[in-house]
Amino acid sequence: MTAVEPTNATKVRVGDLSVFYxxxxxxxxxxxxxxxxxxxxxxxxxxxxxxTFLRCVNRMNDVIDGCRVTGSILLDGVDVNDRTLDVVQxxxxxxxxxxxxxxxxxxxxxxxxxxxxxxxxxxxxxELDRIVxxxxxxxxxxxxxxxxxxxxxxxxxxxxxxxxxxxxxIAVSPEVILMDEPCSALDPxxxxxxxxxxxxxxxxxxxxxxxxxxxxxxxxxxxxxxxxLGEIVEEGETGKIFTNPTDQRTQxxxxxxxx
Amino acid sequence: xxxxxxxxxxxxxxxxxxxxxLAEAILDKSLRSVWEREPALARExxxxxxEIDRFDLEIDEGVLRVLATQAPVADDLRNVIAIKMIATxxxxxxxxxxxxxxxxxxxxSRDPVxxxxxxxxxxxEAQRLLRHALDSFSxxxxxxxxxxxxxxxxxxxxxxxVIREAIEEISARPEASxxxxxxxxxxxxxxxxxxxxxxxxxxxxxVAQGRNLKHAEKLAG
Numbered sequence: 001m002t003a004v005e006p007t008n009a010t011k012v013r014v015g016d017l018s019v020f021y022x023x024x025x026x027x028x029x030x031x032x033x034x035x036x037x038x039x040x041x042x043x044x045x046x047x048x049x050x051x052t053f054l055r056c057v058n059r060m061n062d063v064i065d066g067c068r069v070t071g072s073i074l075l076d077g078v079d080v081n082d083r084t085l086d087v088v089q090x091x092x093x094x095x096x097x098x099x100x101x102x103x104x105x106x107x108x109x110x111x112x113x114x115x116x117x118x119x120x121x122x123x124x125x126x127e128l129d130r131i132v133x134x135x136x137x138x139x140x141x142x143x144x145x146x147x148x149x150x151x152x153x154x155x156x157x158x159x160x161x162x163x164x165x166x167x168x169x170i171a172v173s174p175e176v177i178l179m180d181e182p183c184s185a186l187d188p189x190x191x192x193x194x195x196x197x198x199x200x201x202x203x204x205x206x207x208x209x210x211x212x213x214x215x216x217x218x219x220x221x222x223x224x225x226x227x228x229l230g231e232i233v234e235e236g237e238t239g240k241i242f243t244n245p246t247d248q249r250t251q252x253x254x255x256x257x258x259x
Numbered sequence: 260x261x262x263x264x265x266x267x268x269x270x271x272x273x274x275x276x277x278x279x280x281l282a283e284a285i286l287d288k289s290l291r292s293v294w295e296r297e298p299a300l301a302r303e304x305x306x307x308x309x310e311i312d313r314f315d316l317e318i319d320e321g322v323l324r325v326l327a328t329q330a331p332v333a334d335d336l337r338n339v340i341a342i343k344m345i346a347t348x349x350x351x352x353x354x355x356x357x358x359x360x361x362x363x364x365x366x367x368s369r370d371p372v373x374x375x376x377x378x379x380x381x382x383x384e385a386q387r388l389l390r391h392a393l394d395s396f397s398x399x400x401x402x403x404x405x406x407x408x409x410x411x412x413x414x415x416x417x418x419x420x421v422i423r424e425a426i427e428e429i430s431a432r433p434e435a436s437x438x439x440x441x442x443x444x445x446x447x448x449x450x451x452x453x454x455x456x457x458x459x460x461x462x463x464x465x466v467a468q469g470r471n472l473k474h475a476e477k478l479a480g
Contacts, residue, residue, distance in 0.1 A: 215330050242332045244469035251333045256262050 011036035011176060011206040012057060017071035019052050019061065026052045028230045029071065034176075034223075039198060039207045041217035041238065044227030045258065050210045053227065054178050056080075057208065058094035059087050075176070092119050095169035099181040101161035103153030103168075108145050111153040111164055112136060115172040131171055138204075139167035140197050159190025166197065170205070177201065179209040183216065195220050214254050218242045226250045264329040271321050271342050272397075275349075278314035279393040282349040282356070285311065286389065286452060289356040290382050292363030293445060296371065304360035311353035318346040337469065341462040345396065348455040352389065355448045355455075362441040362448075372438040375424050378446060381417040385449040388414065388456035395460055401467035407460035408472065414453040421446040 012034035019027040027049045034040050042050040052061070059080060061067045073080045080090055092115070103111050112132040115121075122128035132149075136142040141163040145156065153164050162182060169177055179198070183191040198207060198220050211217050217224055218238060225235040226249075234247045245251045252258040285307045292301035322343045325331060331339050366372075388407055395403035425439040425446075461472045 214332065218332065243336060245333055254332050255335050256264070 008035035008038055010034065011076065012208075013072075013074040013077075014053075014056075015072045015074075017053070017056060017069070017073060019049070019056060019070075020066075020068040021064065022066040026230055027056075030227075030230075030232050032225055032232060032235060034206060034208055036206045037202055037204075038222040039202050039209060039220050041221035041224045042208065042210045042227060043212075043214065043217050043224060043254070044233075045253065046212075048227040049230040050225075050227040051180055054096075054180055054208060054210050057176065057178055058091050058096060060096065062087065088119075092172045093174055094176040094178060095172065095174035096178045096180070097162070097165050097169055097182045100185050101158060101165050103156070103161050103164050105152065105154060107150045108136075108153050108156070108164060109149040112167050112171045115168060119172050121172060132167075135167040135171040136164075138170055138201070139163045140193060140200075141167055157190070159186050159193060162186060162190065162194060163197065166194070166201075170201070174205065176206045176208065179207065181210055181212060184212065191216070214242075226253060228253070264325065264331060264335060267321075267325050267329065268331075268335065268338055271318060271325065271339070274314060274318055274321065275342050275345055276393070276397050278311060278318070278346060278349050279396070281307065281311050281314065282352040283386070283389060283393065285353055285356040286359075286386060289359035289363060290386075292360050293366060294374065294379070296363075296367040298364050298367045301360035301363040301367070304356055304363075308353040308357050311350060315346050315350040318342060322346075334466065334469075337466045341396075341466045344462050345459050348458045352452055352455050355452050358448045359445050362445050366438055366441050369438055370435070372435045375421060375442065377417055377420045377424060378442055381414065381421055381446055381449050384410075384414050384417060385452040385456070388453050389459075392456040392459035392463070395463045399463070399467060401464050404460035404463035404467075407456055408464075411453055411457045414450055418446045418450040 010033045012032075014030060014032045014034070017027055017030040018025065030049070030053060032040075032053075042053060044050050055061045056069055056073055057075075057080065061069060069081060075090075075093065078085070080094075104114060106114070109132055112135050113128050116128055116131050122131055133142065136145060141160060144160060145164075148155070153161065156164060162185075166177075166182075183194050186194065195216065198209065201207060209217075209221065221238045223236065224238045224241040226233045226241070226245075226247075228249055234241065234245060234250045236246075241250065242254060245254065249258070285304055288300050288307065289304045291297065292304065322339055325339055329335075388410060391403060392407045394400070395407065422443050425443045428439045429436045458473075465471055
């Protein structure tokens with residue numbers, strides 16, 4: 001990287017985003033720039049709209065009846081809600097990891113091979129195998145599963161299953177990875193492993209993570225956005241947010257004064 | 260809503276306030292040992308300083324514990340860090356009082372020499388700054404802390420005058436040289452007390468407003 005190169009250009013630019021579930025409005029005109037190759041943490045009390053926000057980025061809300069989205073979400077300048085856009089392609093570019101590890105009821109190998117295969121990324125079995133192995137390796141799981149590639153993914157421990165899901169997400173070479181409380185079902189050791197992994201992955205990917213764990217947000221992210229009642233109250237550099245937030249509501253929430 | 264961290268922080272604050280009262284008292288005693296030429300007071304200062312050191316250790320322990328168990332952030336974090344930094348300043352004030360008491364012991368063992376009114380003024384000023392800095396902490400009063408910052412310059416000027424006067428006295432009356440050197444040392448120690456008072460005031464502002472004023476003037480060039 002040269003000194004003059006602008007670092008961390010905006011990868012996802014969200015403007016005036018509102019989301020309605022039927023009559024109920026979940027997000028109210030939210031603006032947020034997600035910088036490339038950084039981890040952006042979304043924090044806020046339950047029901048504040050952060051998961052709704054996350055699910056808009058790869059149009060997961062499309063599958064919810066009565067859900068209506070207005071405003072713009074630009075991925076490298078192109079609106080993801082453009083109806084001519086292939087949503088399957090979008091989700092290959094914007095992967096997702098969920099709260100509870102959800103491996104397919106297939107082998108470890110098949111779990112990771114599934115995405116590249118349906119997206120036609122590999123031209124041969126050998127190439128597919130290379131993608132599976134390198135994805136497991138990047139997810140920090142290969143050493144632990146290299147002798148068990150054909151055992152069911154569900155036979156792994158919780159932390160391993162979550163890393164398998166991360167391997168599955170990165171196998172299709174996404175640009176953005178959305179993570180919805182990816183460690184909330186994991187023990188502290190598995191959590192520390194995933195957090196370390198997230199930090200490594202940002203070199204290649206742009207990551208947006210929803211977490212209820214304030215210390216996790218502080219540890220893994222470079223930027224933090226605090227959501228409250230469907231709005232972003234404050235967004236900024238993580239170190240600043242956790243030492244000297246500007247808005248009293250942010251302060252009250254992160255220090256646990258907010259009821 | 261009561262948070263687990265609240266009584267822990269309150270306990271640390273109380274310890275620090277007590278430590279501050281002790282630091283003020285020990286400084287006062289060390290100065291009285293000089294003004295009153297009273298070696299017994301000077302010796303008490305050494306004992307009292309041990310108590311300040313004990314508070315310092317207790318606060319260190321409490322700060323480590325709250326950082327490890329409560330992982331404070333935002334104003335809680337600034338509070339904890341400020342408590343730690345202020346405790347260090349107060350511990351130093353205790354050491355400076357000991358230095359002054361040592362001068363007191365030496366002065367009491369030698370021929371009496373008139374104490375310059377400027378030195379008494381300087382002492383009063385340093386004590387006042389320390390008191391106001393500690394008040395600004397206990398009252399969480401950033402405005403009072405700002406006033407401490409603006410008044411530190413006077414102490415520096417007074418110190419210069421005391422040193423100049425002492426040097427003149429040494430030339431005029433060489434037989435009182437050792438006493439005058441002790442007055443210079445006392446002035447130096449008082450000036451450093453005022454510096455610690457300034458640090459404390461800066462910490463109070465850091466807690467209240469998240470503004471770090473340390474070295475602000477120097478860094479501004």
